[in-house]
Amino acid sequence: MRLTPARLRPRDVLQVGSAGLRTRPLRVFLSALGIAIGIAAMTAVVGISASSQAEVDRQLAALGTNLLTVSPGSTLLGGTASLPPESVAMVGRIGPVRRVAATGKVPDTHAYRTDRIPEAQTGGISVQAAHLDLPAAVGAELAAGAWLNAATERYPAAVLGSAAARRLGITAAGGQVYVGSMWFTVVGVLDAVALAPELDSSVLVGWTAARTYLKFDGNPTTVYTRTADSAVEAVRAVLAATANPAAPSEVKVSRPSDALAARRATSKAFTGLLLGLGAVALLVGGVGVANTMVISVLERRAEIGLRRALGATRGQIRAQFLTESLLLSALGGVGGVLLGVVATTLYASTRSWAALVPVWASAGGVAATLVIGAVAGLYPAVRAARLSPTEALGSP
Template sequence: MPTPQPVRLRTSDLLRLGGSGLRARPLRAVLSALGIAIGIAAMVAVVGISTSSRADLDRALAALGTNMLTVAPGNTMLGETATLPDDALGMIERIGPVTSATATGRVTDANVYRTDRIPQGETGGLSLLAAQLDLLATVGADLARGTWLNAATARYPAVVLGASAARRLGDVPAVYIGGRWYTVIGVLDRVPLAPEIDDAVLIGWDAAETYLAFDGHATTVYTRSVDSQVEAVRSVLAPTANPESPDEVEVSRPSDALAARRAANQTFTALLLGLGAVALLVGGIGVANTMVISVLERRAEIGLRRSLGATRGQIRTQFVAESLLLSLLGGAGGVLGGVAVTAVYAGTQQWPTVVPLWAAAGGLGATLVIGVIAGLYPAIRAARLAPTEALAAA
């Protein structure tokens, strides 16, 4: 007579068995799941709050120009002021991580006056800059009133005033430059990232070459690049802008705000790892304690199932499945709780609410790992009980 083979439990059978064990003791299951939920909620909330805070910090630091670098001509070996090549801007724009680049050029042979009655030497310290049309977007400037230069006005006698220049000149409809009147078409707000623009009168590149004998050489190139590549971009800016004489190029160093951002990121990461480890440890101990007690209280059930033909493997699988369900219940509640805490706290701080997908997935994944580890010992212990021993102890 052939030896009967044990029936293989289907997934639905395991879920039903595990769920029946939890439904038999609902209060204990809820309290154990609550312990896991609190731990996972704390971990998700830390990730969410830190990520939301980081998003707000990134937004504030972006306004400070952490990814903006400037390129300017330095001095030659003879001590004279160098010049950037005509194609310097185009070459810089070809650098991979550079997202945008624009330039201004100082017009040295003309001064700006409020009227044609002012003596020639009284310039008021205002500078005249030829500007590329994409200057505002790159340096983060905004208009206080009027309009910015466009493809049409950049070719004709029209200017835009920096904030300080407008204050010094007053509310004038036009300024006098190089023996010609130039219409004021706009006024800029202050530009924190490029304060030199505040004291400048900006004219179109083509108009400067046509009316003011501008030589067409950029005196300042503004670049924006990918945050993670700022240092790498800085290292190649000089040889890219002037391959023949890179020593004659001055490149600004990355903003101190970039270092502040990285320090903040490291702090958030350390906080996450520390609190997350504690939360997982506490949750795992709670599940293990619940499952050990469950094994002790259910010896009669274990003995009866073994006497009816259940194998040790099936007993182990049953208790591991029960532990997984318990952990998954707590993990799902913890993820939802963590998201809710993040949303409430971020709202009170006027931050954007950001909970990374990996944090929610990681929380659920962590609970599954906890469930397996915490339920393994009680499951093995239950499987080792002999039917007669289990029934006698009951």
């Protein structure tokens, strides 16, 4: 009469496969840690990158991609060109243009906290004349006080950029700064301007006040233009010729939102590099799992021989050790995903971002560990299954 070996149910396979893990907790922890480090690195990299890109997309959605700037370029002889005073009005007559404003740098003039500071110690705080509708054009918001109005723009009043306010030690309206040879009253402080960072380190005064008190010549340095979204490229193509018809080649036209998009592209390239490093760490963890399983087979030859003598088939022995390898890798994978999510959340909180870990990254991390576990445990499982009962029981 031929005996048929008993079939193991999936539950039995899991119990037998997890027995080796329960008896060697320290070795299991160290092996799973290698997998967890690789998965945590990959999950955190993807999560931080996704959070960063989401923040850039949020900024682009809030600030818009329809802001174009016009500024002087260089002359044919290498000198510094200039925009004519009427350039703002001419740009404003372009059909799709919705809003236009300008700033003009006041030459040889800087702002100081007191009148006791030597003129050479400027701290990089420049003075710029500004149009009244500048905040609406560049998407600037006030941190304190108010923006210039039709009354204050004619008198010695100033609004500080965020960086200039920190350097001057003024965080609220009501203080005074020494500009040129006279005092200007601070009426407002701006938040950081993402699309016009040059404003952050400037002291902004009214266009009329700059001409009256600071000998400003009235030539704009930068013209900010908001256009209809569908006509950005068309307006961009004619801005130079419109702003300076006599010398369009001496005009620079840029799109500030391109800098944010470039930052997103750079972030993607950097993410690819870090993912490669995470894959190397994952490979090292897989080697650790394979090493653990090979040693486990060598140490448990007697157990294998006893199970074979009691009727276990080669397939059941193979399934036992393959299951053990998969469970070991799964522990590392789940632990790594959790560590990666925690790392992403902590980093995003320090940057005031919304933490975002794509589902595919978490699921892919666990799936990758299962693949690593299957590959790492295949050879030890096959080797264990090939042991005959007499060879296994006779080993020391």
